[in-house]
Amino acid sequence: MRQEIPTLKKMAKLLGYSTSTISRALNNHPDISPNTSSKVKALAKKLNYMPNIFAKGFRTQKTNIIGVIVPTIITHFTSTIIKQILLQAEQRGYKVIISETNNNIEKEAEILQTMLQFGVDGILMSLSKNTKNINPILNILKQKPLILFDKVSNKIPCTQIVIDEEEAAFNAIEHLINLGRKKIAIIKEFEHSYNSEKRFQGYLKALKKHNIAIDDKLIISTDDISLEKGKLLTNQLLSLKEKPDAIFSITDSAAIGVIKTLKKFKIAVPQEIAVVGFSNSKNATIIEPNLTTVDQPGGRIGEIAVKLLVEEIESTKAVLASKTIEIKTNLIIRESSLSHS
């Protein structure tokens, strides 16, 4: 019961033209007479003709497919980015193939290959946590446009889209300092994390500006910055002789673990210890007190990523100048760091 799918050839026969003419009419080739063109277009419309993307892609080496590679889609931030990528890509006539690396670097290299094999026109990528060998990526870059977002690396010579990690953290810490806090702890990831490192720099910078001495005991690193780890590390911080009066976590989920543990020990938030997170996830307004956090505009990232990638794809120049785009964030101040009461 398969439907008759219209092709150029069939329409050519119907109208008594050659397939070349039909093709050209549909592609608005300037040579075609207006009369012919309108006849062809009318028929195409009537038959609901849609070009076979595969034949077209096969012929022109263009598929209108964008590959998206992320560690995992399951976080609110990433799915917000992807939502906007889908929307923007669609508006430009592109479809999106998505793959998750789950922070597995062998898989990452493999995915890069299959993306190529599936003929993507370009790739939008957020790096795995431990991507050290960047050769596979450099190889891709020789063949197709590739743009990094969120988890990036300045070792890869391509356009990168990030938020103002350092400034965001700086603002968060300065906010705490302005509340009179002086013993500000930070919960961050171990090295190898671009985002964590930048946020840590912002932390250091703010303390320095306000002449607050760095206290190593208040700097906590972990490899898996989750809600559970947030709880555990809070215990550790509370066992210090000099307890912190504020805790900055570089993720919301760990910050929520912090608040839960503080509540468990009946430590008043924010009066005794203020808490600030990072991401403005949905959870930030579910936990009580509501969490002060940095809003990351995932939508903007997705939007700009697609825009720039499509520009690169459709550019006639071999390689456009690569640039790093920094998107501004906002500190959302909520109960967990209010000054009153």
Next chain:
Amino acid sequence: MRQEIPTLKKMAKLLGYSTSTISRALNNHPDISPNTSSKVKALAKKLNYMPNIFAKGFRTQKTNIIGVIVPTIITHFTSTIIKQILLQAEQRGYKVIISETNNNIEKEAEILQTMLQFGVDGILMSLSKNTKNINPILNILKQKPLILFDKVSNKIPCTQIVIDEEEAAFNAIEHLINLGRKKIAIIKEFEHSYNSEKRFQGYLKALKKHNIAIDDKLIISTDDISLEKGKLLTNQLLSLKEKPDAIFSITDSAAIGVIKTLKKFKIAVPQEIAVVGFSNSKNATIIEPNLTTVDQPGGRIGEIAVKLLVEEIESTKAVLASKTIEIKTNLIIRESSLSHS
């Protein structure tokens, strides 16, 4: 600086065979001699040969691409399903194209068309909220395998994968009844929602089984079942002369709104009013008291969906018998409906 991409032709020239032989060797055609076959495979490996999917798909009308259509990817439940779809598809050698309808029915029909145009081998779909005109879907069904999941419709003759909506709600309500609750309110969606309707049936069934009279004032319908609406509707329920002693919300987010409002009015949860949600979202363990809720195994749905779709795609039979698969859920009992104290 484009790299030389190996093709059958180039390898044929290198080895002194015809492209036909190369092709057959790589595809394990039985006619080819072991000797030839191993020589070809060795070269292919050395050159890192990967078939051009477009040429192949173009020739064989098979692309190894699966289309996934959902209302929105941004919920935890949907992204969990998609995560598993990606994983399972990949293991079977398929790539996944994702599109969001945002519950826009015109867009839904359009997406269906472009999916076809992009040559997907089959489609996995969760319906928009208001899909009434199912003709576009029936049309697709004539051409390609299509499986519905989560938001389904029994008017569409295809395989459907759902959770045991009715039983899940029944169990939730029976749990409340076993706690001694008799005035159990439900917050549900207006008609046209398959899931909501089924859950409502489970609610009715449980009350009936336990001889509890249906009280219309405790049955609340809304069109947009969000956290904010949960708050608003709780106000409405609290203004009743006969207040409920339990509230069942068919989504976690509304249930969280319920709890927040109850806390605002210093109504003890669960002592005065117990609360049960549906989804087991991350938020359910962030809100305090932690929310009792129905765990929906999104991963299982994704897994089974891919498995069945690929079976249909690779089946030689024109049409496999379509079936409805119901996946069992679990009620996760937490503080918001505990009996103690």
Next chain:
DNA sequence: CTGAAAGCGCTTACAG
């Protein structure tokens, strides 16, 4: 302004 022909990389009936 239009058409005939080649070719993108692959598979597969046909022939030997």
Next chain:
DNA sequence: CTGAAAGCGCTTACAG
């Protein structure tokens, strides 16, 4: 066991 040839649906230099 292997090869020559056709063809999937499209675009595009070449010719007129």
